[in-house]
């Protein structure tokens with residue numbers, strides 16, 4: 001990505017919005033002119049669209065605490081895994097147009113409701129608006145940590161726009177194998193791209209810092225969701241993370257994979273991860289010395305993770321609220 005002076009770009013709203021004109025914000029590097037209404041792989045033009053904002057209780061306990069994480073769900077996604085549970089927003093089917101100004105108000109409203117942090121879910125393709133809104137909200141009293149919650153498929157130069165704005169990073173590291181990431185997320189370069197992104201995140205925010213009441217204030221938690229039949233891939237990921245970062249990051253090993261339907265070409269995706277598979281991965285993490293981590297215990301109430309993407313918290317409730325239905329662009333094409 002060619003930023004004419006990144007430090008300047010990151011602080012200048014016009015320069016930030018200009019990045020939509022020849023978009024290389026994420027590793028898809030579509031070069032779509034989103035300001036002209038074109039859409040790249042993420043399915044979004046330069047109009048900021050969000051699906052929901054509210055207090056979310058289902059993140060790791062050091063993020064959700066008792067008050068909840070102040071979560072904002074953005075419409076569209078630049079990764080679009082074939083098994084995605086949030087596919088109605090990932091495919092851009094649900095979303096309300098809003099503005100950077102309104103987004104900064106949403107952040108302040110979440111803080112006023114008692115959120116422990118601002119949790120930005122899959123916002124890579126809206127980073128210009130996010131940076132503008134965060135700076136505005138900070139100037140108007142936003143003081144809780146800002147958490148950037150990501151698929152891990154991020155452009156390092158785009159992440160640099162968040163330097164000084166993000167306190168916490170919550171990236172996924174989904175796959176080690178290029179074959180697996182190509183099959184499930186159309187991204188054969190996923191591991192190398194996501195690993196470089198996580199390295200940049202650790203560089204920016206450093207080692208974990210907690211408040212007196214145990215809430216994470218700064219640092220990186222890498223999430224890895226074990227996939228059915230893929231424990232060997234999981235082990236490779238955990239080993240690489242531990243070798244590279246040791247106790248400088250937390251690792252959250254997740255068991256919540258939930259099938260969303262039939263996958264004739266990938267029948268493994270039609271079942272859950274077995275308790276034995278999950279236990280094998282957790283045992284491996286313990287054997288290689290991972291101590292800073294989170295595991296999921298017992299039955300995971302997967303439906304709790306998916307709120308209604310009905311515009312709550314984004315637009316004021318009113319009877320003539322716009323229809324959130326939006327026809328997504330065909331994958332990887334302009335519209």
Ligand code: SF4
Nearest residue numbers: 023026029030040042
């Ligand atoms: S997928 Fe979206 S954010 Fe990524 S480069 Fe293409 S248009 Fe930009």
